[in-house]
Amino acid sequence: MSTSSNSPEEKQTVIPRDAAYWAKQTKTFKVSNAPIGALNLNVEGRQALSPLQGFGQMWQKTYRIRLEGANVQPSEVIKTWKENFPRFWPKGNRFNAPLTGIAPGEVALLNLSMPVGMRLSTGVMVLYADDESFTLMTPQGHMFAGWITFSSYEDDGCTIAQSQVLIRANDPLYEIGFHLGGYAKEDRFWQDTLKSLAEYFNVKAPVQTQKVCVDPKLQWSQAKNIWQNSAIRTTLYTVSTPVRWVGQSFRRKPETNN
Amino acid sequence: MPQANVVMNVRTINNTVSIIDIEGDVSAFAEDILMEAYAEASLPTTRTIILNFNGLEYMNSSGIGLLVTLLIRANRQKQRMLAFGLSDHYKHIFELTRLNEAIGMYDTEADVLAVA
Numbered sequence: 001m002s003t004s005s006n007s008p009e010e011k012q013t014v015i016p017r018d019a020a021y022w023a024k025q026t027k028t029f030k031v032s033n034a035p036i037g038a039l040n041l042n043v044e045g046r047q048a049l050s051p052l053q054g055f056g057q058m059w060q061k062t063y064r065i066r067l068e069g070a071n072v073q074p075s076e077v078i079k080t081w082k083e084n085f086p087r088f089w090p091k092g093n094r095f096n097a098p099l100t101g102i103a104p105g106e107v108a109l110l111n112l113s114m115p116v117g118m119r120l121s122t123g124v125m126v127l128y129a130d131d132e133s134f135t136l137m138t139p140q141g142h143m144f145a146g147w148i149t150f151s152s153y154e155d156d157g158c159t160i161a162q163s164q165v166l167i168r169a170n171d172p173l174y175e176i177g178f179h180l181g182g183y184a185k186e187d188r189f190w191q192d193t194l195k196s197l198a199e200y201f202n203v204k205a206p207v208q209t210q211k212v213c214v215d216p217k218l219q220w221s222q223a224k225n226i227w228q229n230s231a232i233r234t235t236l237y238t239v240s241t242p243v244r245w246v247g248q249s250f251r252r253k254p255e256t257n258n
Numbered sequence: 259m260p261q262a263n264v265v266m267n268v269r270t271i272n273n274t275v276s277i278i279d280i281e282g283d284v285s286a287f288a289e290d291i292l293m294e295a296y297a298e299a300s301l302p303t304t305r306t307i308i309l310n311f312n313g314l315e316y317m318n319s320s321g322i323g324l325l326v327t328l329l330i331r332a333n334r335q336k337q338r339m340l341a342f343g344l345s346d347h348y349k350h351i352f353e354l355t356r357l358n359e360a361i362g363m364y365d366t367e368a369d370v371l372a373v374a
Contacts, residue, residue, distance in 0.1 A: 018318055060323075166323045
């Protein structure tokens with residue numbers, strides 16, 4: 001049997017080793033350090049999600065690459081990854097990193113390519129970041145609810161770089177999309193990201209992929225998440241752009257006449 | 259892989275309630291130890307698994323991920339999961355990650371056993 005020596009009072013005064021690594025923010029996204037010109041759509045004020053709030057099956061997928069011969073420490077891999085995160089993303093997708101970099105609580109704006117030429121504007125919040133890992137958390141409307149953790153560690157004298165997602169599709173539409181090729185696309189996305197990272201260290205290696213269905217059940221109570229669907233909202237925003245332009249030009253006219 | 263810096267002990271309170279005492283670090287490296295502790299705590303009659311975080315010294319996001327997978331595993335066995343002994347810092351993390359919506363948090367062992 002175990003008993004703890006810490007009294008409740010002592011525990012509250014001791015600062016945990018991980019305290020500086022966690023986001024201090026509340027449950028909603030606040031965009032404060034976005035690059036100029038980045039589209040802040042479907043992000044501001046949205047609630048942060050864990051894998052528990054999604055609709056679809058819960059999956060844990062782990063993608064690993066061995067940086068054989070790179071002679072690089074895990075902390076250096078993570079430092080490089082944080083500093084160059086957008087550079088390692090597959091082409092056609094934009095990661096607008098916060099100006100302050102990947103740090104706990106910061107929000108990045110994303111512009112992702114979807115099937116049939118659709119775009120998806122969303123974001124992620126840095127939930128946790130230390131020297132050997134960092135985790136991104138998704139908002140309402142994102143294609144999935146959950147966390148993506150990027151980490152690096154040593155195994156048998158070789159440094160490993162890893163991406164691990166713990167996710168559920170956010171609503172029924174996304175769940176259908178994932179089963180119609182979305183999952184395969186997502187696998188390629190993270191595999192390509194890891195290959196780009198490895199190439200930065202002059203390593204060419206295959207990516208090991210491990211998939212575990214943590215919960216095969218659908219959460220029908222979360223089907224209502226579809227109202228926040230960012231793909232639908234981005235599409236509506238895009239097709240209504242000419243209407244907004246016309247509206248803005250009418251609103252501007254009286255000012256210029258005065 | 260680095261060694262796990264955590265010890266977990268299981269106490270069976272009665273036929274339906276078990277407590278897992280966690281001392282040390284909860285990170286990805288604690289997975290095997292946590293799942294072994296859960297297997298020991300989960301009897302066919304167990305309906306409530308309680309996590310004692312009084313001895314928690316460090317937890318990263320992979321550790322939170324582990325708790326999510328453990329929660330799902332317990333729920334699939336029709337068990338609920340409760341916790342006690344979390345400091346204000348870790349309570350904040352449970353709220354930030356919305357784990358508090360699925361794992362009931364209590365201050366002391368006596369408090370949690372009163373509702374278990």
